[in-house]
Amino acid sequence: xxxxxIVGAGPAGSAAAIELARAGKRVLIIEKKPFPRTKxxxxxxxxxxxxxxxxxxxxGRELPGIPGTQVSFVIGSYRLACHPHGAxxxxxxxxxxxxxxxxxxxxxxxxxxxxxxxxxRGDGDWHVVVGGERIRARWILxxxxxSGLATRIGIRNxxxxxxxxxxxxxxxxxxxxxxxxxxxLHWLHGGYVGLATPRMGDCxxxxxxxxxGDSGDSAWDRLRRLNPGAPIWQSLPADAPKRFAxxxxxxxxxxxxxxxxxxxxxxxxxxxxAEPYSGEGIGQALCSAACAVQALLKGGDVLNGYAxxxxxxxxRTVRRTxxxxxxxxxxxxxFIAAQRPLIPRRWLASLVESVHIKGAA
Numbered sequence: 098x099x100x101x102x103i104v105g106a107g108p109a110g111s112a113a114a115i116e117l118a119r120a121g122k123r124v125l126i127i128e129k130k131p132f133p134r135t136k137x138x139x140x141x142x143x144x145x146x147x148x149x150x151x152x153x154x155x156x157g158r159e160l161p162g163i164p165g166t167q168v169s170f171v172i173g174s175y176r177l178a179c180h181p182h183g184a185x186x187x188x189x190x191x192x193x194x195x196x197x198x199x200x201x202x203x204x205x206x207x208x209x210x211x212x213x214x215x216x217x218r219g220d221g222d223w224h225v226v227v228g229g230e231r232i233r234a235r236w237i238l239x240x241x242x243x244s245g246l247a248t249r250i251g252i253r254n255x256x257x258x259x260x261x262x263x264x265x266x267x268x269x270x271x272x273x274x275x276x277x278x279x280x281x282l283h284w285l286h287g288g289y290v291g292l293a294t295p296r297m298g299d300c301x302x303x304x305x306x307x308x309x310g311d312s313g314d315s316a317w318d319r320l321r322r323l324n325p326g327a328p329i330w331q332s333l334p335a336d337a338p339k340r341f342a343x344x345x346x347x348x349x350x351x352x353x354x355x356x357x358x359x360x361x362x363x364x365x366x367x368x369x370x371a372e373p374y375s376g377e378g379i380g381q382a383l384c385s386a387a388c389a390v391q392a393l394l395k396g397g398d399v400l401n402g403y404a405x406x407x408x409x410x411x412x413r414t415v416r417r418t419x420x421x422x423x424x425x426x427x428x429x430x431x432f433i434a435a436q437r438p439l440i441p442r443r444w445l446a447s448l449v450e451s452v453h454i455k456g457a458a
Contacts, residue, residue, distance in 0.1 A: 099125045101393065102225045102234035103206075104214045106132070108379055109365030110240030111197035112386040115153050118204035120394055125234065126206055127227055129213040129241075132198060133191040137265040137346040138378065139291045139303035140193070141165070141280050144184040145414070146380035149387065150193075153200060161196040162188025162295055166278035171329070187278060187295040189267075193379075214241075216250055222360040223250065236399065237361040238389060243348040247367040256352035256371075261288070263305040263349075264316040266341035270300045273332040285324040288316065292332075302333065308347065315345060352415070356407060357400050364389045368407065371415040381418075384411045 101117055103110045106128035118124045140162070142150060147160075154160055165185030169178040202208055209227065216223050216237065225232040239247055248254075275281050275294045283290045288306025295301060304316040306323075314322070317338045321330060334340060351370045356363055368385040370378065388406035392399050 099123050099232065099234040101125070101236045101238060102127065102232055103238040103240055104216075104225065104246060105240035105242065105365065106198045106201075106208060106210075107136070107194060107240060107242065107365060107382065108197060109368075109382040109386040110238065111194070111201045112149075112153055112383050113238055113240065113364060113390050114201035114206040114208075115197065115204050116387070116390040117393065118201060118206040120390075122393075124201070124206040125232065126198070126201060126208045127212055127214040127225065127232075128198075128208065128210050131211050133195050135344060136190045136194070137263055137303070137344050138190040139265065139280075139293050140188050140190050140295055140301055141291070141293050141379075142186040142188060143377055143380050144181065146377070146383055147184060147186040149380070149383040150186065153197065153383075160186065161192045162186050163278050165280060166276070167280070169275075169279070169281045171281060171283045185280075187280065187293050187301075189295050189299075189301070214246075216246065216361065218250075218359075223358070235360065236393060239361060239363045239367055240365040240386075242366045243346075243351055243370065247353065247363045250358050250361055252356075252358065252363060252367070253354045254351050255354040256350045258350045260308040260347065261305055261349055262308050262316050262319075262345065262347045263303065264338060264343045264345045265301065265303045266338060266343040267299050267301050268333075268337060268341045270294055270298050271332070274300045283327065283329045285320055285327055285329075287323045288320050290320065290329050290333075302337065302341075315343075317343070356404050362389050362392075362400065362403055369411060369415055371418045377414060377418045381411065381414055384414055 100122040101124050103114055103124065103126045106126045110126055114124045114126050150160060164183035165181045165187055167178055167180055168185065169176060198208060212227050215226050217226055223237055225234060225237060275292050277294050277297060280293045291303040293301045304320060306316045306319050309319045315338065349370045351366060353363060353367065353369060356368060364385040365382040370381060385407065388410055389403055391406055392403035395402055
C-alpha cells in the first residue's frame with residue numbers, strides 16, 4: 098500500500114511528493130500528460146514562491162529559470178517599477194514542472210506519466226483507479242488543477258467573483274518587450290496583459306480577463322475590443338495568438354467550498370486560485386502543498402489540520418492578491434492613472450513589493 102497517491106505532477110503535486118518522500122513516505126504520482134508539457138502560465142514566481150522553490154531544490158543547488166531584475170505595473174499613463182534584486186524568479190513552466198518532478202523522483206517518489214486517474218469510493222474512503230488497476234493509498238492528494246476531478250468527488254466552487262478566461266504564448270523577444278529578467282503587468286479595462294522574458298530571445302505573453310458571457314471571445318479579442326487604444330497592442334502582432342499557437346484556459350477564480358473528503362485532499366489550483374496574478378498562482382499552489390504535507394506528517398485529524406494550515410497561510414495569500422487586484426481594477430484608480438500619475442508612488446510601490454518581494458516563507 099502507498100502512503101500517499103498524488104494525482105497530477107504540476108508544482109503542487111511534485112512539491113508535496115518531494116517533501117513526503119524525503120520524510121520516508123511511499124509516494125506515487127499519476128500524471129496524465131507526458132513531460133515536458135506546456136501550460137497556460139506566465140512562469141513568474143514572487144519572492145515567497147521563489148523562497149519555497151529554493152527550499153524544495155535545496156541550498157547550494159542551481160535553481161531553474163533566472164532571477165527577476167524588475168517588475169513594472171502599467172496603468173494608463175502611469176508606470177511603476179520595483180527592483181527585486183533577485184528575490185523573484187522567472188521560469189518557463191515546462192522547465193519548472195520538469196525540475197520538480199525530477200526532484201520528486203530523486204527523493205524516491207514513483208511517477209507514472211501518460212496515465213489518467215479516476216477516483217472511486219469504497220468502504221468509506223476514496224481509492225485511485227489507473228487503467229483498470231486499483232491503487233491502494235492511505236491518502237490521496239488531488240493536484241490535477243481545475244480539470245474537474247475535485248468536482249467529481251463533490252467539491253464545488255464557492256467563489257462569487259465573475260469567472261475569468263486566460264491565454265498564453267511565447268513569442269520572439271524584441272526591443273519593445275521587457276528585457277531579460279523583467280516582468281510587466283499592463284492593467285486594462287476588464288483584465289490585464291502580463292509579459293515576462295525568462296531567456297534570451299523568448300518573451301512569455303499571458304492575458305487574463307473577465308469571461309465574455311456567450312460571445313465566445315478569447316481573452317485577446319475581448320481585451321483588444323475593450324481597450325482599443327492601449328499602447329500594449331503596439332508591441333504585439335495583431336495575429337499573435339494564431340501565429341504563436343496560443344493556449345487558453347478558464348474556470349477561475351476558484352475557491353473550494355471544502356478542502357477534501359474522507360481521505361482525499363485537494364491541493365494546487367483546486368485548493369484555491371484567486372487570480373493568475375504574477376507570481377501568486379504558482380505561489381498559491383506551492384503553499385497548499387506545504388500545508389498538506391504538514392498535516393499529513395503530523396497525523397491525527399488530517400483534513401481539519403490541513404484546513405487550519407490553509408486558513409493560516411494560504412488564505413492570507415489569496416486575500417492579499419484579491420485585495421491588490423481590487424485596488425488596481427477600481428475604475429477611479431484607472432481613471433486617475435489615465436489622466437496623470439497622481440497615485441502616490443511610495444504607496445503603490447509598497448503594494449507591489451508586498452506581493453513580489455516581501456513575505457518570503
